[in-house]
Amino acid sequence: xxxxxxxxxxxxxxxxxxxxxxxxxxxxxxxxxxxxxxxxxxxxxxxxxxxxxxxxxxxxxxxxxxxxxxxxxxxxxxxxxxxxxxxxxxxxxxxxxxxxxxxxxxxxxxxxxxxxxxxxxxxxxxxxxxxxxxxxxxxxxxxxxxxxxxxxxxxxxxxxxxxxxxxxxxxxxxxxxxxxxxxxxxxxxxxxxxxxxxxxxxxxxxxxxxxxxxxxxxxxxxxxxxxxxxxxxxxxxxxxxxxxxxxxxxxxxxxxxxxxxxxxxxxxxxxxxxxxxxxxxxxxxxxxxxxxxxxxxxxxxxxxxxxxxxxxxxxxxxxxxxxxxxxxxxxxxxxxxxxxxxxxxxxxxxxxxxxxxxxxxxxxxxxxxxxxxxxxxxxxxxxxxxxxxxxxxxxxxxxxxxxxxxxxxxxxxxxxxxxxxxxxxxxxxxxxxxxxxxxxxxxxxxxxxxxxxxxxxxxxxxxxxxxxxxxxxxxxxxxxxxxxxxxxxxxxxxxxxxxxxxxxxxxxxxxxxxxxxxxxxxxxxxxxxxxxxxxxxxxxxxxxxxxxxxxxxxxxxxxxxxxxxxxxxxxxxxxxxxxxxxxxxxxxxxx
Amino acid sequence: xxxxxxxxxxxxxxxxxxxxxxxxxxxxxxxxxxxxxxxxxxxxxxxxxxxxxxxxxxxxxxxxxxxxxxxxxxxxxxxxxxxxxxxxxxxxxxxxxxxxxxxxxxxxxxxxxxxxxxxxxxxxxxxxxxxxxxxxxxxxxxxxxxxxxxxxxxxxxxxxxxxxxxxxxxxxxxxxxxxxxxxxxxxxxxxxxxxxxxxxxxxxxxxxxxxxxxxxxxxxxxxxxxxxxxxxxxxxxxxxxxxxxxxxxxxxxxxxxx
Numbered sequence: 084x085x086x087x088x089x090x091x092x093x094x095x096x097x098x099x100x101x102x103x104x105x106x107x108x109x110x111x112x113x114x115x116x117x118x119x120x121x122x123x124x125x126x127x128x129x130x131x132x133x134x135x136x137x138x139x140x141x142x143x144x145x146x147x148x149x150x151x152x153x154x155x156x157x158x159x160x161x162x163x164x165x166x167x168x169x170x171x172x173x174x175x176x177x178x179x180x181x182x183x184x185x186x187x188x189x190x191x192x193x194x195x196x197x198x199x200x201x202x203x204x205x206x207x208x209x210x211x212x213x214x215x216x217x218x219x220x221x222x223x224x225x226x227x228x229x230x231x232x233x234x235x236x237x238x239x240x241x242x243x244x245x246x247x248x249x250x251x252x253x254x255x256x257x258x259x260x261x262x263x264x265x266x267x268x269x270x271x272x273x274x275x276x277x278x279x280x281x282x283x284x285x286x287x288x289x290x291x292x293x294x295x296x297x298x299x300x301x302x303x304x305x306x307x308x309x310x311x312x313x314x315x316x317x318x319x320x321x322x323x324x325x326x327x328x329x330x331x332x333x334x335x336x337x338x339x340x341x342x343x344x345x346x347x348x349x350x351x352x353x354x355x356x357x358x359x360x361x362x363x364x365x366x367x368x369x370x371x372x373x374x375x376x377x378x379x380x381x382x383x384x385x386x387x388x389x390x391x392x393x394x395x396x397x398x399x400x401x402x403x404x405x406x407x408x409x410x411x412x413x414x415x416x417x418x419x420x421x422x423x424x425x426x427x428x429x430x431x432x433x434x435x436x437x438x439x440x441x442x443x444x445x446x447x448x449x450x451x452x453x454x455x456x457x458x459x460x461x462x463x464x465x466x467x468x469x470x471x472x473x474x475x476x477x478x479x480x481x482x483x484x485x486x487x488x489x490x491x492x493x494x495x496x497x498x499x500x501x502x503x504x505x506x507x508x509x510x511x512x513x514x515x516x517x518x519x520x521x522x523x524x525x526x527x528x529x530x531x532x533x534x535x536x537x538x539x540x541x542x543x544x545x546x547x548x549x550x551x552x553x554x555x556x557x558x559x560x561x562x563x564x565x566x567x568x569x570x571x572x573x574x575x576x577x578x579x580x581x582x583x584x585x586x587x588x589x590x591x592x593x594x595x596x597x598x599x600x601x602x603x604x605x606x607x608x609x610x611x612x613x614x615x616x617x618x619x620x621x622x623x624x625x626x627x628x629x630x631x632x633x634x635x636x637x638x639x640x641x642x643x644x645x646x647x648x649x650x651x652x653x654x655x656x657x658x659x660x661x662x663x664x665x666x667x668x669x670x671x672x673x674x
Numbered sequence: 675x676x677x678x679x680x681x682x683x684x685x686x687x688x689x690x691x692x693x694x695x696x697x698x699x700x701x702x703x704x705x706x707x708x709x710x711x712x713x714x715x716x717x718x719x720x721x722x723x724x725x726x727x728x729x730x731x732x733x734x735x736x737x738x739x740x741x742x743x744x745x746x747x748x749x750x751x752x753x754x755x756x757x758x759x760x761x762x763x764x765x766x767x768x769x770x771x772x773x774x775x776x777x778x779x780x781x782x783x784x785x786x787x788x789x790x791x792x793x794x795x796x797x798x799x800x801x802x803x804x805x806x807x808x809x810x811x812x813x814x815x816x817x818x819x820x821x822x823x824x825x826x827x828x829x830x831x832x833x834x835x836x837x838x839x840x841x842x843x844x845x846x847x848x849x850x851x852x853x854x855x856x857x858x859x860x861x862x863x864x865x866x867x868x869x870x871x872x873x874x875x876x877x878x879x880x881x882x883x884x885x886x887x888x889x890x891x892x893x894x895x896x897x898x899x900x901x902x903x904x905x906x907x908x909x910x911x912x913x914x915x916x917x918x919x920x921x922x923x924x925x926x927x928x929x930x931x932x
Contacts, residue, residue, distance in 0.1 A: 119751055119757075119759070120759075120803065120807075122757070122758060122845065122846050123749075123751045123752075123757040123759045124757075125751070125752060125757070127752070127756055127757055127845070128752050128754070128756050176827075177827055180827040180828060181817075181827075181828070182816075182817060183817030183875075183878070183880070183881075185835060185838070185839070185842050185878070186827075186835075187832070187835065188830055188832040188835050189832075190832070192829035192830050192831050192832075193826075193827060194827050195832075217842070220842075220843070223756060223843075223845070224842065227842070227844075231815050231816040231817070232816055234810075234811050234815060234816055235814075270796065299751040299753065299757065300750055300751055300752075300753060301751045335753075335754045412756070416755075419755070419773060420728070420775075421728075422728070533740075533741075534740070534744075535740030535741060577744055578743065578744030578745050579744050579745035579747070580745075581709060581711045581712070581745070582711065583709070583710060583711055583796065583797050584747045584796060584797040584798075584800050585747075586739075586747050586748075586749075587745060587747075
């Protein structure tokens with residue numbers, strides 16, 4: 084076991100982690116620990132753009148953007164956080180341009196902007212051109228630009244270091260402080276303890292809880308799971324976004340930019356069905372509404388294809404040159420994976436699990452909360468792993484790239500400033516014991532349950548029971564499966580008994596997080612007897628502001644340092660936290 | 675295979691449009707294996723999987739790893755050709771396993787899968803990427819500007835933006851560099867990917883570091899080692915005209931114009 088000491092340790096090297104690193108590393112000694120090489124992070128898969136009220140092509144202002152974000156999130160957004168995000172969006176885009184990001188340009192040479200779902204002029208009058216973009220590769224360009232600037236600044240990365248535990252200890256003030264993290268080095272199987280004054284979690288989402296997902300194989304909720312096991316709550320986990328346009332059967336993302344550029348959704352009859360569900364902005368309604376409308380078309384027998392189980396994204400009325408200039412990658416996905424030519428044929432699409440609105444609760448300074456009011460000194464989180472909450476119950480398209488830039492930057496600054504004034508907290512005794520117990524137990528077990536079997540069972544039940552439409556019965560069925568999987572996971576086995584690049588072991592550990600998070604998602608969804616944003620209950624179809632305009636906070640008693648690895652024994656306890664409302668009172672959500 | 679089983683088992687409405695339409699068949703994969711903890715050298719192992727023509731080679735690898743041999747090691751993440759993790763040598767050609775469908779290679783014969791060449795093999799299909807990223811970092815792959823920063827964005831015409839569009843697509847998968855015979859024989863050569871990323875900035879109208887980068891690439895291990903075999907262009911899963919980019923850098927060196 085090796086021990087390292089840094090002022091700031093950032094966990095994760097996607098957009099939020101690298102944006103944080105750019106700030107932190109100029110201020111203090113910083114290390115970035117990442118499960119993947121930085122440029123493999125899933126920020127790179129984001130396509131359509133990053134909204135900011137630059138008003139480069141038409142009138143716009145950040146207050147309209149804030150309103151759209153709050154309404155898009157079905158009033159579960161903390162409005163102070165949304166105001167900060169939408170106000171700082173403008174500088175966030177300009178900063179990226181100055182770092183070298185190759186945005187598409189207007190005829191005057193300014194950053195070009197296009198329409199995106201739920202982004203409107205003057206509080207819902209009509210769609211507005213707010214999304215700043217680089218073709219349909221905006222996330223790729225953001226990830227590359229941030230990495231390029233990390234290279235320029237000499238940011239210190241520990242690549243393929245998988246953080247499996249958060250260390251905390253009582254500080255001089257008698258409060259639990261962050262003391263560091265424990266990481267598993269994939270190349271060698273060695274454990275590393277990183278002592279740090281500040282730790283920033285920027286580990287991304289947990290889409291692999293579901294089977295049909297746009298998310299990478301590696302998005303297994305590690306950061307959320309690590310924090311949760313150490314007694315830190317998770318907020319609003321029942322709100323998961325299903326992106327309307329995944330390639331049917333595969334879940335691969337086709338950007339909303341396809342509709343922003345004029346694409347139309349049609350059912351088997353060729354009808355533009357979104358006219359019925361969102362008469363004003365039609366195909367550019369927010370994602371929860373479009374996804375639900377699509378699923379409803381299929382359910383009512385108007386789906387296309389031999390099994391009538393998808394709808395069609397029609398780009399055939401667009402000029403091929405326009406498609407090539409604005410949507411080159413996603414049209415290539417359709418060609419490569421479905422053999423469909425988008426110039427002449429509509430593309431089969433169906434909703435795909437895309438984004439966790441919930442996560443580790445933070446305040447607007449990105450400090451992690453241990454309950455509704457108190458922070459964990461020295462612990463920060465930003466990006467999809469966090470819930471600040473700017474997305475409420477449904478994130479607007481492009482606001483995730485914005486979130487990682489605005490709150491990633493804030494996290495880097497806050498973590499460095501905290502470290503400048505704080506002493507190191509002592510490491511707990513035997514700091515790597517928990518991880519060592521967990522990893523070695525799995526690695527050396529002779530026989531038991533296979534990772535892939537358990538994961539398939541989990542993903543299938545989540546897709547069947549906790550997807551776009553949910554009921555008490557469906558969720559109880561899912562919880563039954565999850566309970567059984569928890570037991571079976573206690574006997575999980577891997578075939579690879581080696582130390583080097585043991586990805587078999589890695590997948591087993593990831594599965595543990597997935598099962599735990601699936602349970603939190605489902606329990607939160609079962610308790611929320613209303614429909615709001617991405618959470619739709621067929622048995623409670625209306626939004627219920629009286630009882631449920633509040634954030635869910637899920638807690639589990641922290642694990643103890645048992646040599647056998649963490650146990651799933653403790654019940655999840657649900658509590659609630661008020662929503663911060665500043666200027667927008669909840670009203671009916673129509674588009 | 676795994677993906678197939680999921681498609682046919684699924685009843686919830688997300689079925690592939692191809693399920694039940696495209697027949698499945700048995701495919702043989704011959705995979706290069708090497709575990710430095712137990713093996714003295716690389717060896718081949720053969721696996722059979724049931725696949726659809728529209729499945730990815732990555733799906734076949736996953737089926738082996740998940741259902742037959744958990745010790746098979748490879749990198750992957752996004753599974754749709756944008757993260758650059760799973761470049762490997764498939765039937766002798768560098769490709770992304772997630773962007774190569776079974777029908778793109780001849781499934782009647784065993785499909786051979788090897789690690790990309792020219793970088794040290796760490797285990798099975800995993801290579802040491804550090805030499806590759808070292809070369810990348812050496813070309814100063816970041817915007818270098820002089821003078822005062824404007825308060826708003828820099829102005830750039832769409833035509834100037836288009837000038838370097840092709841090379842912005844690079845995902846650093848190393849398929850190009852590890853398909854280059856010069857790189858195989860001379861590990862000091864920067865390789866195509868590093869030159870592509872230098873090109874991306876040399877031809878960006880906002881950048882003032884072109885001269886410094888060209889000086890680096892004028893080195894004896896720089897662009898002049900390129901023998902224009904076009905392997906890199908063929909290998910690029912993003913369709914970047916890599917050889918053309920290298921030629922443009924050579925021309926910029928000769929004419930000092932860029």
